[in-house]
Amino acid sequence: MFVQFTFKNFKCFKEEAKISLIASNYDRNTREGENLIPVGKFNLKLLKSAIVYGANASGKTKLVEALGFMRHFVLNSSKEGQIDEPIGVKPFLLSSETVDEPSTFEIIFIHENIMYRYGFEADSEKIHSEWLYHKTKIKEVELFYRDFQDFEIHKRKFKVADLVENDRIRPNALLLSVAASWNDQLAKKIFDWFRTCNIISGLREEGYEGYSMARIQKKKENKSEAIRFLRSADLGIEDLNIKTLDFDNLPKEFPEALKEAIRKRRKENKEVEFLSDVVTYHKRFDSNNLSEDLVEFSMEDDESSGTKKYFALSGPVLETLKNGEILIVDELANKLHPNLTRKLIEVFNSKEKNPNNAQLIFNTHDTGLLRSGLFRRDQIWFTEKNRYGASILYSLSDFKGIRKEEDFEKNYVKGKYGAIPYLEDFENLFALN
Template sequence: MFIEFSVSHFKSISVEQCISLEADSGTTHLDNTFQPHEKIRLLKTAVIYGPNASGKTNVIAAFYEFRHLILNSTDLKKDDPIDSYKPFKLDKSFRTQPTRFKITFIADDNIKYDYEIAFNKKQVLTEILNYYPHFEKVNVFTRTHTQALVKLGAGFIDQSVKRKVLANRLFLSEAANNIGNEQMGKLYSYFKKIEIWNVMNNLDIHRLTQTVSERVANEPHLSQKLSHLIKVCDTKIESTLIRERDESEFQWPHDLPPHIQHDIITQHKYSIKTIHPVYEKGQIIELQPFELNEESAGTQILYALGGLILKQFETGGLIWFDEFNNSLHPKLCRFLIRLFHNPKSNPKNTQLILATHETSLLDNSLFRKDQIWFTEKTVRGQTELFSACDFEGIQDDVSFQKWYMAGKFDAQPKLKEIEFIYGDK
């Protein structure tokens, strides 16, 4: 369960910015919250607004790079650069500063953890893991670039574990993958379950569509749920049919390299059909299949996002969506968000963080004030991330959309008059 994430010195983010899913003391929309512990209440969803180029995507990209580094740093060879290092470039004093990521979360063992890393292009400078059994902070391990070995704290169960790690790798990743430490493996699994997708990116949607199709093809109950979801969204589709293509169905030029053949098969492994009713004199007489790519862009995105959401509801975890409203009607966006808030559809308290420009979702019937976040850039090009709760006078019963459109939250594009384009004074 996600509690909060902070980042500094990454792309347009210079000084530390933090997004939190810890609920405030408000009592409205309690179904939008859940309580994993007596001392903490968390939000199921959060939404980020802001003008173009204000840094919404960079907040999500920061978490993507954090997760990517955790899951893949053991692939790095000695002296390989750390490509996740993408420093803030608009202030010379920042150009050599390390990137810092920090997350607070509750793992599958129902214990709270803090995990923090700092790194530059060449090496990990700091890596610290703490946890809170019985709500008391205990260090699991600490690693600095000046130490030859990782320092194991009282919270590390196996004190005999190998403590040396390459300078460009994370110890958490090394212990989970190459050493096989069970304790670190459980934390590694937490990050592996997190899903991060850009709904505007066609390649992302294609990859997600194939991932969803693989799951649906092997899990009939998930296929049925997805068909029901697509049907209730007024697509006029009765059901979906997913089939794994046999490799013999692919026809190749004789000189096409095997690795390219493999890539094409992987990218088009599943045939996805939507089933529509055919009518005669007002009565359904047969069913007509269509290829998914014959459907509207919105229906294709609904298939991909809907399948992911339904699967994640079974396992729990966290989903990040950038450009969430792409090709989806606002009412459909609202419907999908409400699925997260409903205890029946979301029994494992899967969490969602999304970035969007769709202001109709800024509605106090859908969100609490502590679920709403904004990004804005300073005159020096630095992203600032802030909550609606930071504004004096904001209550859960105000019209969030009216406040936003009136500029009370800032986080809007500051447009010049049209004469500016043509040089008129």
């Protein structure tokens, strides 16, 4: 379970920013039966979802990118291909104080009933520091701490001392990643948690549409789940199939380089399939408006952009709910009807529909979600840029005197909570001279 993420000096964020799914006492007795996950072992209550608002270019997407960078770097820094590659971290560039300073990332999560706190500081060339702590009940125990290439390791808990002694940790690689690649069991557990931290863009669904297609091909029950998911959205889809590429009848305009890549892959594995499209089936009606048969549609050519996105979401959403994972989406509501977005959020907040306590973090411009009664004050977050170009991240629960029954949407649009664009100059844009 996701507990808290903190980062500093990354892209448009200069100072430390923190998003927490720890429920606050400020919202005690508000939607506790639905929106909260009790974690009695650590005397915690965690939120099932969080929503982030802000003006354009205020940092909403950069928050998602910070999480995405940390995940990617943990999963890939030990690979041989990264030996001479710069670390893909970007500091805040609008201040001479930070441009040459390292960026900081730290995440707290619970996995298999143990709470972990893991983080690192890095610039484009090297790791400045790295740390890992765990807590089984009350006391937090240090598993390792790294200061550049000096390591302090709890040898009984974290069995990677030989990697350090044999200089197997590169300056630009994370100890955690290298330990996982050498099958250290504790490191692999943490590595696996990062792997199940699902981060996607709601603006470009091409990146996970293929995942949803492959998931359907993998198991018959996955196809049934996907069909129910689509039917629930009133898209007119009765059934679907995944279309595979016909290698013997590729179109003439098919790129030659791609043909060669397919031939090579098939030579390595004759069983491999290349998924090319989703075929959806819609009812056709006769002159008496009676259903007579089903008509095939191509997802790529015939379905709307909203339908394409909703289908693409099916894999990440259903898998996250099934396994009790975390899903982080940049612009979840984009292309979707507000009622449909609301239903998705209700599923994550529901005790009945989300028994495995999956979590959802997303950003949006859909202010209508603020008036829906879906969120507690501690679930609502904002990003805002100051006059020096630096973004800040804060929660509605940080404000004093905000009543839980007040109209959050109205007050947000009016600017009571900040995080809206300053548009006075817009009034003069088309003024007559």
